[in-house]
Amino acid sequence: MERDSALDHDFHSAWGSVYTNHSTVGDKETLPLWEQYAVNKGAVDRKYQLLLNEYTDLFSKVLGGYYPISMHAHATDSLMPTTIASLILNTAATSPLVLDSPTLRPKADEKPEDAGLRVRNFALSLLGWDETHVLSPNFVVADNIYGAGYGPLAHTSKEWEINAIAAGPKPVVVNMREADEETLNAQFAEAKAKGCIAVVFDMVSTEDGIVMAPKKFGMIKACCARNRLLLIVDETMTAMRCGAPFAFQRPEYVREAAEYQPDFVIFGKGIGVSGIAIGFGGVITQILAYTKPEDISQTIRFWRALVSRPIRLPILLEALSILRASVKENWPEQSEQIGNAIRDVLHELDPSTRAPGAIRGIGAVITINKEVALRYRVMCASRRRSPWVRLLPKLGGATPTREELLRRVFGQDSKEQRQVLTREAELSGAIPLWCFICGIEATSKDWCRACYLSFCDNEVCVQAFHRHACV
Template sequence: MSPSKVTQHAPPGDSSLDHDFHSAWGSVYTNRSTVGDKEILPLWQEYAVDKPAVDRKYHSILSEYTDLFHKVFGGYYPISMHAHATDSLMPTTIASLILNTAATSPLVLDSPTLSPKANEKPEETGMRVRDFALDFLGWTETHVLSPTFVVADNVYGAGYGPLAHASKEWETSAIAAGPKPFVVNMREADEKTLNVRFAEAKAKGAIAVVFDMVSTEDGLVFTPEKFGLVKKCCAKNRLLLIVDETMTAMRCGAPFAFQRPEYAREGVEYQPDLVIFGKGIGVSGIAINFGGVITKGLTYTKQEDIRQTIRFWRALVSRPIRLPILLEALSILRASVAEKWPEQSERIGEAIRDVLYELDPKTKEPGAIQGLGAVVAIDRDIALRFRVMCAIRRRSPWARLLPKLGSASADREGLMKQVFGEESNEQRQVLAQEAEKCGAIPLWCFICGIEATSEDWCRTCYLSYCNNEVCVQAFHRHACK
């Protein structure tokens, strides 16, 4: 029988702070259960005894989730929900979504020449509307049949699918499938170079530019100046602008990282069209802004038009979220508001950096610590020395610290005693004893970050490893304090 795993719990008195800075690749924002939300708990209780009764409320609950998401994330609507963030980053999915948004826009439905006609054959209506959408987007049949993306050259790429071609991990790139993205050095390119590369990519089937605000490779932050330049070049070349906020939502001082004040100053007339969000918010998916680089031209201004196109798209995939997941997602958003996670993330990031500066003065050197807010990237050897479970790419020299967003993570003294310092052994041993009692092991491989599998785990440090030979050897060299 394989070893079981449970979420780590800190000792009594602090249930939200431990050395799990992996947080399921950043998808766990809090150790506190959101089931107890006073507004959501009655629905859970009713669901347990009368599922159909709650099921009949599905659309009203989904509407409440949509409204709250729109409020929390400053004008973005969750239009498409998926099981995994990579499912959202499929060029064909994005192409279909934006074609649907154009075909159901006021430009079509309010037009006497484009809107559907009562006595017209459906195929005639479809072709007319399709031709309009392609012309609006500047697309050819290539963009429809073989769509692809432009991506920044410092991304690791998605876990599978077309973007996996850009991955630095051979295990990922080996299973890549679909048209390769166009990789562009967005960090160093000037406006002329970006426009040339974007134009070349657009002519060959690119429909969007995709990047993340904090690099998953090395933690480098996309600068406000570069953000403004990319937006400008996307508009010039009629390319959708997509920001991947799977890791950075809530963790970087704003609901979405690009909503920080320094980015907002870089031209409010251009905003990302689409944002990819991840499971930390309860579900993965695509959020749309109807004032984006491309979407702004579709003239969505009325709420009824916006709601209608969202309903049209969701109807194509039936229920976008199962009811239990929807209830959890709604409670997570409510918790983010009540506990002010974006503001909290700034304090957490400052506290962690202060601790690292004290314990390892070398981290004060320029570039030694990267990231933004509570997304902290450090040399992986430092992370290993402090015995922190963190999100690590196997071949990257950088490790990402992704702490929970509870107030305890901003407690400098608590971080010293329970996470980074030698005195954390007391808590680690409590965690180990608890795990022993219920037959569990630490969740994540201390060396590479994937699922831990070994029952031969360290009872002093509360750390384990996977069965990869490199990880086995590295783990047995770690120093207990």
């Protein structure tokens, strides 16, 4: 019996949104609910709010005190300036600063519009906003950020297919890697004056895998605080895979400007759903005076009341199981072990990867040159024109040994494992999920049965695929 039958050469893992191949349905706490749901959906449906509250509390415990406040179908849906603006205004308007104040809180005998105007003006003053920030909110973004799949951040993408469908205000792009503190502060101040409400970046660049330097992270936090700009960290890829619940919670980052933390974190489907998590000790949120659990629960309920159900019930059950699995198997710690094992094997197989910067990333978020990935026939998350690709191995189960990685993924002996996958696919009429060349959905039926690899119909990918050497 294999120690981990899920281990194979799919390091794409649905753009990192699949954390484990182990079924979560068997989770002993959730299984009775699934069984009940199969015969009496309504009975489980009536427990929806209890389950949502349980998910919210567990998320906060697992992910270092951040609460999933806003749920979305796709992480890109979260990174909209208007969504973030409304969310922080709601959080300010329902904060203890307002509701516990005899002069600010709504009164029973006054017109609703008078109360609304008073609270709104207070929130704008607190945030340092004027009407520009309300009517045309915008972001400051790092110049190496991925650029999202669509919407305003797509303006920054280096892929013409994405850039062509960008819509919304162009974000203010800042070189955060090289700017000194004086320059960064001046750029943030200028951006704030023009309507920017938040600074957005990722700890590990999806563009080239370079990791944010701890001192630079501290500098960005301090500059955000000086200019009253929200700090938003995109952890769509790095959550759980980075040696900590979120990458910025690694010890080397916590130490830098420790009095400031991110206000919001963007998380992805690997945790069961995508969305925005809020921390109440953030650069801006800490001034809202949320210290009591009941006040935190109340503002989360107020925000969620603006939509019907933020997560469908089956997804909510799966999300609960995923969080429980992450605790049981200690995914953050395991991500370090898996990442180190893969790096060691790559160093052994290809001495060129020992050069400084040849392997980038952190934990189980690994970025290597595309030519190396092609040489060892690994499916990975990539961009068609980028020389870098991301290896996003699944977590869960036993940490793979050197021998298992050679036998099931990288080495010549992996042919046997690939043949198992090929036979399974042919029996079910399936094909390998991802284009071996560019990483998007594979479409060709003319796929390689020896390597268990396929490709999309793009002409460049077709030509490159047919040049690959079989295992």
